[in-house]
Amino acid sequence: MRKLLKWLAIVIGLTVVVVIAIAATGWLQAERKMSRRVDVSIAPLALPTEAAALERGRYLFNSRGCAECHGVDGGGRKVIDSGGLLVVAPHISAGPGSATAAYRVEDWVRAIRHGLKPDGRPLMIMPSEDYHRFTDADLGALIAHVTQLPPVSGQAAVIQLPPPVRVLYGLGLIQDAAAKIDHRLPPPAPVPEGPTAAHGRYVAQMCVGCHGEGYGGGKIPGGPPDWPAAANLTPGRGSAMAGYASADAFIAMMRSGKRPDGTAIAVMPFASLSQLNDVDLRGLHAFLLTLPARDAGSR
Numbered sequence: 437m438r439k440l441l442k443w444l445a446i447v448i449g450l451t452v453v454v455v456i457a458i459a460a461t462g463w464l465q466a467e468r469k470m471s472r473r474v475d476v477s478i479a480p481l482a483l484p485t486e487a488a489a490l491e492r493g494r495y496l497f498n499s500r501g502c503a504e505c506h507g508v509d510g511g512g513r514k515v516i517d518s519g520g521l522l523v524v525a526p527h528i529s530a531g532p533g534s535a536t537a538a539y540r541v542e543d544w545v546r547a548i549r550h551g552l553k554p555d556g557r558p559l560m561i562m563p564s565e566d567y568h569r570f571t572d573a574d575l576g577a578l579i580a581h582v583t584q585l586p587p588v589s590g591q592a593a594v595i596q597l598p599p600p601v602r603v604l605y606g607l608g609l610i611q612d613a614a615a616k617i618d619h620r621l622p623p624p625a626p627v628p629e630g631p632t633a634a635h636g637r638y639v640a641q642m643c644v645g646c647h648g649e650g651y652g653g654g655k656i657p658g659g660p661p662d663w664p665a666a667a668n669l670t671p672g673r674g675s676a677m678a679g680y681a682s683a684d685a686f687i688a689m690m691r692s693g694k695r696p697d698g699t700a701i702a703v704m705p706f707a708s709l710s711q712l713n714d715v716d717l718r719g720l721h722a723f724l725l726t727l728p729a730r731d732a733g734s735r
Contacts, residue, residue, distance in 0.1 A: 459603050466597075466606030469615075473556035476619045478542040481572060483580040489573075493581025496574060499711040500642050501566065502582075510582060511590035515561075519660035520598030523561050527590025528582060535593055536582075544579045549623075551613030560595050563645040564613040569638070572623045601658050610658045613645075629715055631683070636723025639716045643669070646703075648735025651727055663703050665733060669724050674732025677724060686721040687714065 484490070497503055507513045510529035516522065526535035536544070543554040551564030570578070597605070604610045627638050640651070646666040647653050653666040653676070667676035679696045680686040689695065693706035712720075 458607070459599075462603035462606035463599070464606065466602045469558070469606060469612070470560065471557060474550070474552055474558065474614050474619070475556060476546065476550050476552065478545050481541055481545055481576050481579075483541060483576050483583070484573075485580070489577045490581055490584065492574065493577035493579070495711070495713070496570075496578045497581050499708055499713075499716070500578075501563070501705055501708045502578070504705040504708040507590075509588050509590075510585040511588045512593070513591065516660065519662055520596070521601065521658075521660050522594055522596040524591055524594035525561075526593035527588075529585040529588050529590060530583070531587035531589050533590060533592065541579065544582070545575065548575060548578070549617075550619055551617060558612040558614040560597075560612055562613055565616045566642045566645045568613075568617045568621075569624050569641045571626050573626060575623070597658075605658070629719075631715060631718030631722060633719070633723040633726045635715070636719035636721065639712075639720045640723050650730050650735055651724070652730035652732065652734030654733035654735045666735075668730065668732035668734075670727040670730040671725070672729030672731050672734075675729075680721070683718045683721040687717045690717055 484493075498508065505513070505515050505525035506528050507525075510527065511531070512525050512527040512535075514522075514524045527533055528536045530537070536547075539547075539554065546552045546554065546556075547559055547562065548564060549568045549570065551559050551562055551568070553559055567575075601610060605612070624638070627634050629635055643651065646656050647669050648666070651669040652672070653668040655665050656663060668674045669677060671677060680689060685696060689701070690706070690712060691710045693704065693710070694700055
């Protein structure tokens with residue numbers, strides 16, 4: 437018995453040493469990853485000045501989640517403070533202390549489309565995987581709107597990762613947006629707007645950060661532990677779409693933030709999603725109905 441306990445103590449001790457070594461490796465690798473530089477080619481992008489394009493940019497800013505994090509005025513706001521994860525999105529208007537005060541057009545493109553700072557280092561937490569498939573026209577309109585926001589005083593960025601998230605990031609089990617994006621892809625060709633699956637596919641890009649590239653949902657990598665899993669948007673096992681066979685039911689949920697039974701849906705950024713127009717919502721619904729079935733949690 438004494439010999440067994442001795443061997444058990446050795447095994448436990450070795451396990452602890454291995455776990456500590458893995459954690460230390462992840463911690464150090466995280467610093468290396470956050471400091472890496474990604475070289476991308478930024479093509480020239482002209483910013484529109486006509487009223488219709490600026491209005492399009494305002495609509496994209498408010499409906500695609502930009503205002504959800506940075507505030508409608510661009511002044512920044514606290515986005516997450518849960519489970520040891522603290523995220524304050526930075527001030528991006530033209531006011532004093534803006535994180536983007538020195539941004540050129542190419543720097544905005546690098547941030548939104550590629551998830552990178554002007555010097556090529558990754559923008560942590562910024563969900564550029566949701567935006568990197570913007571057409572040039574939409575990206576130009578969005579940047580034009582943001583750069584014309586009235587100057588306000590705002591908040592500096594704060595990103596505090598809890599140790600487990602930092603270690604998992606360092607070990608590659610959680611990725612930043614710059615690691616998820618194929619930076620070689622050319623901008624997509626415009627798709628005619630309409631209540632069609634083709635247009636809905638374009639709108640649905642905003643959903644991949646939480647629901648995954650396959651839209652199967654599951655726990656959001658790096659999210660606070662008390663966040664529920666993102667819903668399965670495919671028609672597979674555990675689908676959340678069963679209650680939204682009609683576009684009208686789907687639109688009602690997106691506008692209210694509530695399921696058909698009246699219960700509230702947690703975490704979803706309904707302040708932004710409720711701003712989506714009927715064309716985008718009907719197209720999104722049509723696209724989701726075409727998805728191949730996947731099990732819930734498959735992302």
